Amino acid sequence: EIVLTQSPGTLSLSPGERATLSCRASQSVSSNYLAWYQQKPGQAPRLLMYGVSNRATGIPDRFSGSGSGTDFTLTISRLEPEDFAVYYCQQYGSSPLTFGGGTKVEI
Amino acid sequence: QVHLVESGGGVVQPGRSLRLSCAASGFTFSDYAICWVRQAPGKGLEWVALISSDGTHKSYADSVKGRFTMSRDNSKNTLYLQMNSLRVEDTAVYFCAREVLDSYYFDYWGQGTLVTVSS
Numbered sequence: 597e598i599v600l601t602q603s604p605g606t607l608s609l610s611p612g613e614r615a616t617l618s619c620r621a622s623q624s625v626s627s628n629y630l631a632w633y634q635q636k637p638g639q640a641p642r643l644l645m646y647g648v649s650n651r652a653t654g655i656p657d658r659f660s661g662s663g664s665g666t667d668f669t670l671t672i673s674r675l676e677p678e679d680f681a682v683y684y685c686q687q688y689g690s691s692p693l694t695f696g697g698g699t700k701v702e703i
Numbered sequence: 704q705v706h707l708v709e710s711g712g713g714v715v716q717p718g719r720s721l722r723l724s725c726a727a728s729g730f731t732f733s734d735y736a737i738c739w740v741r742q743a744p745g746k747g748l749e750w751v752a753l754i755s756s757d758g759t760h761k762s763y764a765d766s767v768k769g770r771f772t773m774s775r776d777n778s779k780n781t782l783y784l785q786m787n788s789l790r791v792e793d794t795a796v797y798f799c800a801r802e803v804l805d806s807y808y809f810d811y812w813g814q815g816t817l818v819t820v821s822s
Contacts (some may be wrong), residue, residue, distance in 0.1 A: 610793075611743070629807070629808075631808040633748075634758055636746075639801075639814070640797070640814055640815060641740075641748065641800075641809075641812055641815060643808065643809060646803070646806070646808050648718055652810065653810075663782075668791035684747060684748055686748075686808060688806065688807035688808045691762060692727050692750060692762075692764055692765070693738075693750040693753070693807060694750065695740075695748040695749065695750065696747070698747045698748075702736045
């Protein structure tokens, strides 16, 4: 099983600042099959990125993804008030599908 | 517009059973694999099970294998999760989510249904 470790656990930033979230895998993620989701309190997760760097439909371009192998990054270039949430990475290159523990981006 | 609506959650004693449903609309249900993902209170996401578009292939997390069974009725656009021998650690919000075709990541999610296992 691929274990995904996200860091930091909590990121305290202000609107307009840049956020850099890390997701590290215990072994190489096959074909860079890595996705990112955003979850706000009381809501379902929302797909942000897939295939490391592809934005899902309707996701603004201030969100970007990068990385390969075992190290991946989600960057939010300029935080908007609606971006304060918890972010999860997910690998889908091998079974079982696994999620990281999440990074909370707070004001 | 794609909608997934879970139902069937509630409070149940350890060792008992519960069946969750996920009703889909707004897309051709029979074209898509669907999964269940759960989230314990205050915790992260955990993949539980996945079923192929035609229902012939299923996979389960080790934590639920042998206790949970996923099925679907494509004529009713509905997905089911039969949960037997429930444990306290199964307490969570259960989400159903639609898999992006042949990809194993998920583009639409329901709002979830809460299952509480407690004596």
